[in-house]
Amino acid sequence: MDAVAAPLSAPPAPRGVIRRLQSRQGREDPFPLFEEIRQVGPVVSLGRHALLVTGYKECAHILSDRIWQVPDQQWRTARGVHTDGSSIGVMATLPRLNPPVHSRLRHLLAAPFTQRALTLMLPTVRDLVHHHLDTLEAELRQHGRAEFMSTVARALPVAVMCAILGLPAKDMPLIAHYSIQTAPLTEPFATPAQITAADEAAGQFHAYIMALMTAPGPHPGDGLLTRWRTETHPARDTTSNGDLAANVVFLLGAGVETTSSLFATALTALERHPRQAAWLTTNPQAWPQAVEELMRWDPSVHNAVRFPAQDTVLAGIEVPAGTLVHALIAAANRDPEHFPAPHDLDFHRPPKRSLAFGAGPHYCLGAPLARLNALELLPELLRRFPTLRTDGPAVRAAGINLRTVITLPVSHRPSQPTIPHP
Numbered sequence: 001m002d003a004v005a006a007p008l009s010a011p012p013a014p015r016g017v018i019r020r021l022q023s024r025q026g027r028e029d030p031f032p033l034f035e036e037i038r039q040v041g042p043v044v045s046l047g048r049h050a051l052l053v054t055g056y057k058e059c060a061h062i063l064s065d066r067i068w069q070v071p072d073q074q075w076r077t078a079r080g081v082h083t084d085g086s087s088i089g090v091m092a093t094l095p096r097l098n099p100p101v102h103s104r105l106r107h108l109l110a111a112p113f114t115q116r117a118l119t120l121m122l123p124t125v126r127d128l129v130h131h132h133l134d135t136l137e138a139e140l141r142q143h144g145r146a147e148f149m150s151t152v153a154r155a156l157p158v159a160v161m162c163a164i165l166g167l168p169a170k171d172m173p174l175i176a177h178y179s180i181q182t183a184p185l186t187e188p189f190a191t192p193a194q195i196t197a198a199d200e201a202a203g204q205f206h207a208y209i210m211a212l213m214t215a216p217g218p219h220p221g222d223g224l225l226t227r228w229r230t231e232t233h234p235a236r237d238t239t240s241n242g243d244l245a246a247n248v249v250f251l252l253g254a255g256v257e258t259t260s261s262l263f264a265t266a267l268t269a270l271e272r273h274p275r276q277a278a279w280l281t282t283n284p285q286a287w288p289q290a291v292e293e294l295m296r297w298d299p300s301v302h303n304a305v306r307f308p309a310q311d312t313v314l315a316g317i318e319v320p321a322g323t324l325v326h327a328l329i330a331a332a333n334r335d336p337e338h339f340p341a342p343h344d345l346d347f348h349r350p351p352k353r354s355l356a357f358g359a360g361p362h363y364c365l366g367a368p369l370a371r372l373n374a375l376e377l378l379p380e381l382l383r384r385f386p387t388l389r390t391d392g393p394a395v396r397a398a399g400i401n402l403r404t405v406i407t408l409p410v411s412h413r414p415s416q417p418t419i420p421h422p
C-alpha cells in the first residue's frame with residue numbers, strides 16, 4: 001500500500017515501505033526501514049486513510065491518551081471493514097475492546113498475572129526451566145545440535161501458560177502449533193489467504209478450549225479455567241463461554257509468541273554482543289535491566305493500532321476522527337530523541353521506560369509473567385550453556401507485527417564461548 005495520493009496532511013511514507021518490511025530482509029532487520037520512515041517525519045501517511053508513527057513521544061501519547069481507541073467492531077462497521085476471525089469471537093478479545101467492556105473483561109482475566117499470583121507460580125516456573133534445559137542438554141548430547149524454539153523458547157512459555165490456565169500437559173505440542181498458526185490474526189497487513197488460514201486454526205483452537213471449559217464433571221487442577229467454574233465475578237456472568245474461550249485463545253498466542261521471540265532475540269543478541277554478555281556474566285544482578293534493554297532494542301511486538309475518537313492533532317498533523325494509526329513501537333524504542341545512541345544494545349543504559357509492553361489501558365497484561373519467565377530462563381541458560389551458539393539462521397513467520405521465530409538451530413561452539421565461564 002503506497003502513499004501516492006494522501007488526503008491526510010502528513011507527508012507520505014517512503015514508497016513501498018510495507019512491502020519492504022514484509023520482505024525476508026525487512027523481517028530480519030526492519031530497523032533501517034524504520035529510520036527511512038523517521039527521516040520523513042515522526043508521523044507519515046500510508047495510503048489515503050492511515051498513518052505510521054515512529055516518534056516515541058507520539059506513540060506514547062497515542063497508547064495512553066483516552067481519545068485514542070483500539071479499532072473495535074463499531075469502528076470496523078462504520079468503515080466497512082470486514083471482521084476477520086468473526087467466527088471465533090476474535091472481536092470480543094481484550095485488544096479489540098474499548099472501555100467500559102474492556103475494563104470489566106480485563107479485570108476478569110487479570111487474576112493469574114498479578115505479582116502475588118506469580119510469586120506462587122515461581123516454583124513451578126523454576127521447575128519448568130530446569131526441565132526444558134535438561135531436554136536441551138539431552139538433545140545436544142545426542143545429536144550435536146538442537147532446535148531452540150521447540151526445545152526451550154516456545155516450549156517453556158507454552159508449559160507455563162498451560163500450568164496457569166489449567167490445560168492438559170499432553171496437549172502442549174498442539175497448543176504450540178496453534179500459537180504459531182493463529183499469529184497472523186494480529187497482523188495488520190496479513191493477506192486474505194493468511195487470515196483465512198489463521199482463522200481456521202483459531203476456530204479449531206477455540207473449539208478445543210470450549211470443549212475443556214464445558215466438559216462435564218469436576219475440572220482438574222486450580223488453573224484459571226477451573227476457577228471460572230467455581231468463583232463468581234461480575235464480568236463472568238455477562239461474558240459468554242464463547243467469548244471467554246476466544247480470550248483464552250488470545251492469551252495463549254499473546255503469551256507464547258511474544259515470550260518465545262524474546263528468548264530468540266536474547267540468544268542471538270548476546271552472541272553478537274559478546275562484551276555485553278561477558279559483563280552480564282560477572283554482573284548477574286544486572287539481568288533485570290538487560291531484559292528491559294533487549295526488549296527496547298528489538299521488542300516482540302512491533303506495532304499497535306489505534307484511531308482517534310474525535311478530530312485531533314498529532315505532531316502538528318491534523319488527524320480526522322476514525323483514522324487508522326499504526327504506532328510503530330519498535331521504531332519508537334529507537335527514537336534518538338528519547339534513547340541516545342538508540343541502535344546500540346547497551347545494558348548500562350540509564351533506566352528509561354520503553355514501549356515494549358505498550359502503555360495505557362491496553363498495557364500488556366502478561367508483562368510481569370514475561371519478565372519472570374525471562375529472569376528465570378536466561379541467566380540459567382547462559383550459566384549452563386556458556387558455549388551455546390546459533391547454528392544457522394532463524395526462520396521467521398511472515399508477519400511484521402509479531403517477531404515470531406519458527407525455528408532456530410543451536411549447537412555448542414567450544415572454541416568461541418559466548419561468555420567466559422565464571
Ligand code: HEM
Pocket residue numbers: 063094095096106251252254255256258259262295299300301303304305329355356357358359361362363364365366367369370
Ligand atoms: C516479551 C513478552 C511480551 C511482550 C513484548 C508483550 C507486548 C505486548 C504489547 C506491546 C501489548 C499492547 C498492545 C497494544 O497496545 O495494542 C500487549 C498486550 C497484551 N499482552 Fe503482552 N507481551 C508479552 C507477553 C505477554 C504474556 C506472557 C501474556 C500473558 C498472557 C501477555 C498478554 C497480553 C494481553 C492479554 C494483552 C492485551 C491487553 C489489553 O488489551 O488490555 N503478553 N502485550
